[in-house]
Amino acid sequence: MARLAERPILAIFGYGTNIGIRAIAAGDHRHTEEELRYARRRYLSTEGAQSFTAAIANATFAARQETIWGAGTGAVASDSTHIGAFDQNLFTQHHVRYGGRGVLISWHVDNRSMAISSQLLSCTASEVAAMVEGAMHHRTELEVEANHVDSHGQSEIGFGVTKLLGSS
Known part of the structure; x- marks a missing residue:
């Protein structure tokens, strides 16, 4: 996986599991805490999360x-x-x-x-x-x-x- 693509996934995991960015940054990978925080600020937003959540629900409704x-x-x-x-x-x-x-x-x-x-x-x-x-x-x-x-x-x-x- 591309190095940049890993950062938002790690940030989502950190927040989604309530572990936090600092603890995720201490894990076994090549990303620093500052890189993960930058990815969160740059690529993750409440609006984006709400949009892709609705898109997943709509796709599920269509596929049922x-x-x-x-x-x-x-x-x-x-x-x-x-x-x-x-x-x-x-x-x-x-x-x-x-x-x-x-x-x-x-x-x-x-x-x-x-x-x-x-x-x-x-x-x-x-x-x-x-x-x-x-x-x-x-x-x-x-x-x-x-x-x-x-x-x-x-x-x-x-x-x-x-x-x-x-x-x-």
Whole structure:
């Protein structure tokens, strides 16, 4: 693999696994920490990640065979997951319900297990607001017709949005 192409992959791995760039730079390869940080600044962005995530979801929707996966629907499930994070992360907070420090990731998954959206939230953020945002602005070609939430997404606003989308 070309030396330059390895750098964004290593940076994504470092952030995606919560190991960090410094620890990845200490690994068994020829890239310095500064080279990895430059590649992250130059080639990785939130906008880019959201675009290629939507492209992967859309390609998956197009490739699904109805005989295997069944007929597609516009139903999604919204839920948040608590993930432990380093204290240096600006979003890291103590979460009362989960009893630890970390962040929340809000997921929006279609009924055939394809994530159409995810959002990083602080522990004090509204899960209902994240549910509404993910259902409305997911960037994929899926037309969300119903949204299902667990007990933490249940509120007057959450019920109202899911009712407008046709959910029960």
